[in-house]
Amino acid sequence: xxxxxxxxxxxxxxxxxxxxxxxxxxxxxxxxxxxxxxxxxxxxxxxxxxxxxxxxxxxxxxxxxxxxxxxxxxxxxxxxxxxxxxxxxxxxxxxxxxxxxxxxxxxxxxxxxxxxxxxxxxxxxxxxxxxxxxxxxxxxxxxxxxxxxxxxxxxxxxxxxxxxxxxxxxxxxxxxxxxxxxxxxxxxxxxxxxxxxxxxxxxxxxxxxxxxxxxxxxxxxxxxxxxxxxxxxxxxxxxxxxxxxxxxxxxxxxxxxxxxxxxxxxxxxxxxxxxxxxxxxxxxxxxxxxxxxxxxxxxxxxxxxxxxxxxxxxxxxxxxxxxxxxxxxxxxxxxxxxxxxxxxxxx
Numbered sequence: 001x002x003x004x005x006x007x008x009x010x011x012x013x014x015x016x017x018x019x020x021x022x023x024x025x026x027x028x029x030x031x032x033x034x035x036x037x038x039x040x041x042x043x044x045x046x047x048x049x050x051x052x053x054x055x056x057x058x059x060x061x062x063x064x065x066x067x068x069x070x071x072x073x074x075x076x077x078x079x080x081x082x083x084x085x086x087x088x089x090x091x092x093x094x095x096x097x098x099x100x101x102x103x104x105x106x107x108x109x110x111x112x113x114x115x116x117x118x119x120x121x122x123x124x125x126x127x128x129x130x131x132x133x134x135x136x137x138x139x140x141x142x143x144x145x146x147x148x149x150x151x152x153x154x155x156x157x158x159x160x161x162x163x164x165x166x167x168x169x170x171x172x173x174x175x176x177x178x179x180x181x182x183x184x185x186x187x188x189x190x191x192x193x194x195x196x197x198x199x200x201x202x203x204x205x206x207x208x209x210x211x212x213x214x215x216x217x218x219x220x221x222x223x224x225x226x227x228x229x230x231x232x233x234x235x236x237x238x239x240x241x242x243x244x245x246x247x248x249x250x251x252x253x254x255x256x257x258x259x260x261x262x263x264x265x266x267x268x269x270x271x272x273x274x275x276x277x278x279x280x281x282x283x284x285x286x287x288x289x290x291x292x293x294x295x296x297x298x299x300x301x302x303x304x305x306x307x308x309x310x311x312x313x314x315x316x317x318x319x320x321x322x323x324x325x326x327x328x329x330x331x332x333x334x335x336x337x338x339x340x341x342x343x344x345x346x347x
Contacts, residue, residue, distance in 0.1 A: 024206035041102045048100035057183040089131035104159030126151040126164040128293040134261030143180035145263025149297040168318035174297035178263045194305040215307040218337035219273030220254040223265045231281035239345040275338040280312035280330030287330035291322040302333045309333035314346045
């Protein structure tokens, strides 16, 4: 820490300035050094991802000023009306992956088919992403985000659909960026910890602000769209009804917190604990959220932070194999003890 002059230039009052700043760039480089077999390709891919997150954050901040909100006039593969920012963010993501030269194929929520980058001859990674999750909230200024998942190609593969139709246990890295009052990036790698970064717009860098994030083991908070309760299965109804009853130990029911933007709900749950759920129901028997670029990467983050993530059949979400690139699932994720409670209602 060093002393610095105050803003009016007078000596006397000083502010403490931290000069030992860990940026995402530095963090990735230091992680690379720990692996002797590392070629640097993964680090370069992450730098390309980082650039796309910064760009999306910039456009979201300016969205209303330059009229980027509103519908773009087409629908994506899952039937959602596309926003102008959805289209821009998708294009940014595609170009960032193409130009990195390290991505062989990309799955995006906005694209019906897999995008192959055949010019990337030595690329060894496959990426899945939801460029802007929660985009229906954009016009209301609610936090939205980007979710990403990185797989490594099978030995000898030049990039096929099978390289990405894998369970979450095969993921190399995953995470999400939330664009709110500030841009927050959460990233984790296979067998590693979960680390949170905040975008400092002044220097244009993601700064490590939440090292080694850990979920509280339990917390009396639940997050779910209760507007769907009419379609829920009986055991799901019983579980959520039980949370509204006063508990003997504290005498209070659970607090309800639902934003309606998965990234924002997940980030809050990661920080404070509790449970986030989007169960499968009679209206959506397979669930609503996509496995490859929503459920699996979130499950990896929550597991590496000491929590759990399961589908509506109480299977570990990290072990669920998607049948196709836009396959869906129900999800319950959160603090370890809270998910154990969910399981107890499904036995």
